[in-house]
Amino acid sequence: MKKLLLFSLVFGLSIISMAQTKQQDQKYPNKTLKGLQDKNFYLFSAIMDDQKVSQLLREDKILKDFALGRQTTVQDVPPKSVTEVVTPFLWSEQKIQTVGKRLVEVSKDNAAFSSFIQKLRKSHSYAHFEDYPDDKFLYKAWELCAKGLDTVLEVYGTGKKPFYKNIDSVSFDVRSKQYVYAVSILGQQAEQDARETNLFFQPSLNLSLSLLYANHKDEAVRYDPLDQKENAKAIQAIKTIDFGAYDYASIVVLGGGPENYRDKLSIAGKINLQLAIKEYRENKAPFIIVSGGHVHPYMTPYCEAVEMKRELMEEYAVPEERIIIEPYARHTTTNMRNATRLMIEYGIPIDKKSLMVTNPAHSAYVEGDYFKERCEKELGYQPVELHSRLSPSTLEFTGNKVSTHQNPYQPLDP
Numbered sequence: 001m002k003k004l005l006l007f008s009l010v011f012g013l014s015i016i017s018m019a020q021t022k023q024q025d026q027k028y029p030n031k032t033l034k035g036l037q038d039k040n041f042y043l044f045s046a047i048m049d050d051q052k053v054s055q056l057l058r059e060d061k062i063l064k065d066f067a068l069g070r071q072t073t074v075q076d077v078p079p080k081s082v083t084e085v086v087t088p089f090l091w092s093e094q095k096i097q098t099v100g101k102r103l104v105e106v107s108k109d110n111a112a113f114s115s116f117i118q119k120l121r122k123s124h125s126y127a128h129f130e131d132y133p134d135d136k137f138l139y140k141a142w143e144l145c146a147k148g149l150d151t152v153l154e155v156y157g158t159g160k161k162p163f164y165k166n167i168d169s170v171s172f173d174v175r176s177k178q179y180v181y182a183v184s185i186l187g188q189q190a191e192q193d194a195r196e197t198n199l200f201f202q203p204s205l206n207l208s209l210s211l212l213y214a215n216h217k218d219e220a221v222r223y224d225p226l227d228q229k230e231n232a233k234a235i236q237a238i239k240t241i242d243f244g245a246y247d248y249a250s251i252v253v254l255g256g257g258p259e260n261y262r263d264k265l266s267i268a269g270k271i272n273l274q275l276a277i278k279e280y281r282e283n284k285a286p287f288i289i290v291s292g293g294h295v296h297p298y299m300t301p302y303c304e305a306v307e308m309k310r311e312l313m314e315e316y317a318v319p320e321e322r323i324i325i326e327p328y329a330r331h332t333t334t335n336m337r338n339a340t341r342l343m344i345e346y347g348i349p350i351d352k353k354s355l356m357v358t359n360p361a362h363s364a365y366v367e368g369d370y371f372k373e374r375c376e377k378e379l380g381y382q383p384v385e386l387h388s389r390l391s392p393s394t395l396e397f398t399g400n401k402v403s404t405h406q407n408p409y410q411p412l413d414p
Contacts, residue, residue, distance in 0.1 A: 033209045035221035040148060040408040042125040043141045044205055048197065050119075052112035058198050062102050066095075067200040078181065082174050085187045086157035089204045091146040099146070099200060100139045107138055124404040128380055148408025149201070152208040156215050157183060163378075167295055167330060168412055171215040186210045212411060219294050219412045223303075223327045230309070231346070233321040234287060238346055241286050248285040248396070249348050250324075251276055252339045254332065254358040255292020255304030265307040266296075268359055273308055275393045276357040277316050285355060288312065289342065291326040291335040293413060303327045328413045332366060333375050337383035338413070340399030350399035353387060360392035367395060379407060 038045045047054050057063055079085050091099075107113035117134045120126060120141060129140045154160040159174030172179045190206035212218065227235055243249055253276040256268030269292075280288055290312070292304025305325040312318040326342055329335040336356070343350050356366065365371055367386060375382050383403045387396035407414045 030213070032213055032218050032221060035224055036209055036212055036218065036411070037205065039220050040152075040406065040411050040414045041145045041205060042123060042406055043120065043145045044199075044201055046116065046120055046123070047199065050112070050116050053116045054197070054199060056106060056110070056112065057200065060102065060106055063099065063106075063200045064198070066099065067194075067198060067202070079184050080180070082180050082183045083158050085180070085184045086153050086207070089153055089157075089187065089190070089207050090150050091204065096143055096146045100142050103142055104135045104139055107135065124401075125406045127402045128405040144406070145201070145408060148411070148414075149204045149208050151409050152211060152411050153204065156211040156217065157207070163410075164330070167298055168410075169298075171217070171299070182214070183211070186214065216299070217412055219330075220328060220414055222294070223306075223325070226325070226327075226342075227346075230306070230325045230327070231342075234324045235346055237321040238287070238348060243286070243349055243352060246283070246285050247353075248355050249350075249352040250287045250289050250339075250343065250354040251279050251285045252289045252291060252335070252354060252356045252397075253308060254335050254356065254362060255290065255295075255308060255329070256359075256362075257292065257296030257300065257304050258302075259297055261297060261300065264302045265304070265311060268362075269304060269308060270311070272358050272362075273311055273316070275359070277312070277318070279355055279357060279394060280318065280322075287322055287324055287348065288318065289324045289326055289339050291329050291339050293328045293330050295330050305329075330410070330413045331378070332362070332371065333378055333383065334410075334413050336366075336397070336399075337379060337403045340383055340401075340403040343399055344401060344404060350401065353396045353398055355390070356384075356395045356397050357393055363389075363393050363395060378410070379405075381405070 047057065107117065114134070117138055121130060121137070124130070126137065126141045126144070129137050132140060151162075155162045155168070156170050157174075159170045162168040174180075187207055190210060191203050193206050194202035223230060253272050256266045256272060258264070258266040258269075273290075276288060279285070290305045290308035292308070294300050294303050305327040309320075309323050309325050312323055313320060324342060324346070326335070326338045329338045339354075340350060342348075343354070348354075356363070358366070367389065372382060381400065381402050383400050384397040385400065387398070389395050
């Protein structure tokens with residue numbers, strides 16, 4: 001009974017919060033939903049921010065009919081399963097192709113759309129597609145977002161097991177009547193709110209974001225804006241640094257989450273810091289980047305990067321302005337990708353070598369072929385280029401600018 005009451009309270013608060021968001025001025029949306037949208041589905045945010053392009057899409061007969069065709073009516077009989085609720089919001093391969101081809105047709109010889117595509121390119125949110133001509137670039141960005149929506153809807157709507165099921169799964173029992181009811185309400189609300197914009201992707205987008213929010217899957221934006229909070233002092237310090245005076249641009253320390261809910265920092269995390277502090281005290285680089293999010297154990301309240309920063313300051317007296325946290329990575333692949341992203345954003349030169357420090361076994365793994373294969377499979381590219389090994393725990397690397405590419409297939413760290 002207690003679990004049932006708690007479940008009802010959690011979802012009740014989520015639904016009330018979203019209803020209040022709708023009543024607010026559109027200039028002040030739910031900041032979590034807005035942040036999740038921008039990080040996972042920048043294409044949609046850009047469309048909604050561009051009045052000319054969004055109007056073109058609203059008025060297009062094919063896309064308009066497509067949007068209307070997705071709307072469902074409120075059922076008198078409650079749905080029997082979450083699959084029944086979520087299925088109308090999913091994008092089939094045929095639908096993705098139809099919309100993608102139409103977007104390309106609408107964009108042809110259209111000055112507003114040409115300008116819009118250039119804006120997408122300059123954002124580098126789809127860096128992996130930047131070598132494509134405009135039509136293919138636009139199609140691939142749409143395809144990525146549509147399949148990303150389906151990933152969120154299936155994992156956090158119907159309970160499909162994600163690639164990393166032990167850390168990324170849905171938070172509730174999707175078979176329970178309470179969850180089915182809650183998702184049906186969110187689905188109705190997603191459709192109602194979509195009528196305000198009449199954009200073909202809006203219903204699916206609304207439900208996807210609502211499901212992430214309701215499942216407490218806000219890890220991707222939990223510490224935003226980093227540049228104004230945890231990393232503000234370091235960013236100011238970067239402006240004063242002569243990177244030419246150092247052998248390396250930064251020292252990236254990989255995290256390692258504990259396997260219990262008691263420890264804030266695992267033994268692996270502490271070892272990695274001990275190894276990294278030696279490199280830092282030899283004045284090899286001006287900054288330490290600690291990388292790791294809320295990963296182990298499932299739905300842990302502790303963030304690896306935050307706890308490593310605290311340890312560096314309290315145990316090793318490292319000044320806060322020399323520590324950069326990367327609190328989102330959930331895997332070694334994204335440790336390296338996300339560290340590179342921050343270096344690009346903050347003005348740390350990625351063409352200058354940096355150091356990656358972790359325990360010897362982990363370091364050997366990063367240098368191995370399996371890690372490269374995993375990067376290709378999960379990211380589609382290599383986020384870094386490895387160079388020389390300095391010790392069993394330390395590797396040289398340079399970042400790859402394609403690391404800014406969004407990946408909504410992993411919405412907790414896209």
